[in-house]
Amino acid sequence: xxxxxxxxxxxxxxxxxxxxxxxxxxxxxxxxxxxxxxxxxxxxxxxxxxxxxxxxxxxxxxxxxxxxxxxxxxxxxxxxxxxxxxxxxxxxxxxxxxxxxxxxxxxxxxxxxxxxxxxxxxxxxxxxxxxxxxxxxxxxxxxxxxxxxxxxxxxxxxxxxxxxxxxxxxxxxxxxxxxxxxxxxxxxxxxxxxxxxxxxxxxxxxxxxxxxxxxxxxxxxxxxxxxxxxxxxxxxxxxxxxxxxxxxxxxxxxxxxxxxxxxxxxxxxxxxxxxxxxxxxxxxxxxxxxxxxxxxxxxxxxxxxxxxxxxxxxxxxxxxxxxxxxxxxxxxxxxxxxxxxxxxxxxxxxxxxxxxxxxxxxxxxxxx
Ligand SMILES: [Ca+2]
Ligand SMILES: [Ca+2]
Ligand SMILES: [Ca+2]
Numbered sequence: 594x595x596x597x598x599x600x601x602x603x604x605x606x607x608x609x610x611x612x613x614x615x616x617x618x619x620x621x622x623x624x625x626x627x628x629x630x631x632x633x634x635x636x637x638x639x640x641x642x643x644x645x646x647x648x649x650x651x652x653x654x655x656x657x658x659x660x661x662x663x664x665x666x667x668x669x670x671x672x673x674x675x676x677x678x679x680x681x682x683x684x685x686x687x688x689x690x691x692x693x694x695x696x697x698x699x700x701x702x703x704x705x706x707x708x709x710x711x712x713x714x715x716x717x718x719x720x721x722x723x724x725x726x727x728x729x730x731x732x733x734x735x736x737x738x739x740x741x742x743x744x745x746x747x748x749x750x751x752x753x754x755x756x757x758x759x760x761x762x763x764x765x766x767x768x769x770x771x772x773x774x775x776x777x778x779x780x781x782x783x784x785x786x787x788x789x790x791x792x793x794x795x796x797x798x799x800x801x802x803x804x805x806x807x808x809x810x811x812x813x814x815x816x817x818x819x820x821x822x823x824x825x826x827x828x829x830x831x832x833x834x835x836x837x838x839x840x841x842x843x844x845x846x847x848x849x850x851x852x853x854x855x856x857x858x859x860x861x862x863x864x865x866x867x868x869x870x871x872x873x874x875x876x877x878x879x880x881x882x883x884x885x886x887x888x889x890x891x892x893x894x895x896x897x898x899x900x901x902x903x904x905x906x907x908x909x910x911x912x913x914x915x916x917x918x919x920x921x922x923x924x925x926x927x928x929x930x931x932x933x934x935x936x937x938x939x940x941x942x943x944x945x946x947x948x949x950x951x952x953x954x955x956x957x958x959x960x961x
Contacts, residue, residue, distance in 0.1 A: 622653045623693030628686070630699075637682075637703045637888040639805040642675040645699065647686050660685040667723040670784045677706040678811070686803040706805035707771045707927060716959040718766035718931065719748050722809050725765075726867055727877050727935060728834045728844035728856040729758025730945040734863040737950065750784055750953030757795060758831050758858050759846070759946045760865075760938035761877020765809050771802075772956045774911070779909035782960070783933060784953035785901030787908075791941075792892045794818075795900035795949030796880045797910050798932040801925055813921055814915040815880055818898020821920070825883030827918070832938060833876040848938070859945040884938035890942040901949040909957065936938045 637643050647670045649655060650769035658665055661684050666672060676682060684699040724743035731738030737756035743764050745751040755764055767845040774780055787793060796815060803811040820826045831849045834856070843855040844865045856865050884891035894902050902908050915923050931954060939947040 622693040624688035624695040625650045626688050626695045628697050630740040635701050637701050639706050645672045655688045655690045656687045676703040679703045701799045705801045710770045714770040716955045720767040723765040725763050726758035727762035728865045729948045730859045730861040731756040732867045740940035746953050752952050757935045757949045760935050761879045763932050763934035765932045767930045773927040774912035780912045781929045782955050782957050783900040785906040786950045787901050787906050788817050789904040790891050792902045793947050793949050794895050794902045794936045795933045796936040799928040800930040802929040816910050817916045819896030819916045820882045828879040830881035831878040836866045836873045856946045857892035878932045883914050884937045884939050887939050890944045
């Protein structure tokens with residue numbers, strides 16, 4: 594009898610306990626989160642990991658997510674994120690369960706990596722990254738037009754320097770330090786061989802090493818010169834050059850608008866198509882400048898802002914004139930790479946095709 598009563602009591606208690614337990618389970622509490630870092634505006638460095646932590650103070654069941662620029666990066670209370678390049682990132686943390694949600698937003702600012710100037714910094718560009726000329730009278734010729742020519746102005750001024758050929762031909766160089774955009778003054782000087790009657794304007798582009806890898810694999814910004822927006826100024830203009838057969842003939846070209854012409858084989862005996870290019874045609878894309886200042890073999894200088902333009906060959910440019918692909922001004926603290934690109938497609942009669950020459954590129958702030 595005693596054991597029967599005991600069993601009933603036990604059953605009763607178990608039932609009550611289960612009911613109570615069920616009640617407790619059903620009372621879900623909303624996420625209660627304490628962020629380890631409660632400052633919304635944070636700073637970071639390229640290639641350096643940052644760690645952010647959300648502490649779940651109740652330890653209850655929640656689902657969590659961290660989004661960096663809307664991309665899911667973590668489903669725990671912890672975010673480890675390494676920015677691969679400079680910029681402004683938004684980081685959203687969210688915790689949710691059936692009773693509610695909690696969110697916190699960070700704005701992470703990652704500065705552009707900068708190589709500071711030292712006593713050992715070179716005033717000139719020190720590295721040729723790419724020589725990609727168009728067809729031209731100096732191509733394949735020791736002096737102005739082969740791969741070694743491009744290296745001749747590493748760390749110095751040199752004549753001959755480098756000839757970029759017809760429209761779109763370019764060369765990319767790097768400095769051994771970040772060239773700072775000095776307020777209200779020009780920052781870079783590009784030496785060329787222009788004379789009063791022969792200007793061969795090259796468009797100047799600049800780049801920051803946004804990912805800090807020492808390579809020009811970031812974003813190019815055109816330095817706006819005097820011709821921006823004028824009739825004949827065309828961004829994203831392109832010209833395709835075709836290998837002639839036999840190779841000693843003039844090089845024919847066709848532009849993005851369907852215009853055609855030739856880079857005329859001149860008195861220079863070398864082939865005008867760059868022979869190290871294995872493809873039978875290649876395309877150069879860039880900004881086309883107006884050519885209304887050209888009459889026969891006379892090419893008048895443009896007002897400002899281009900390489901191989903001013904008589905005497907000293908063209909200064911200001912980083913403050915940088916514009917993006919939409920033509921809008923961008924503010925750059927400094928630049929690490931520079932590209933000079935022939936900006937006009939023209940045949941200068943007895944002088945052959947218009948082609949930008951460069952005999953040196955220097956950081957004005959380091960010129961003594
Ligand atoms: Ca400046
Ligand atoms: Ca880079
Ligand atoms: Ca020239």
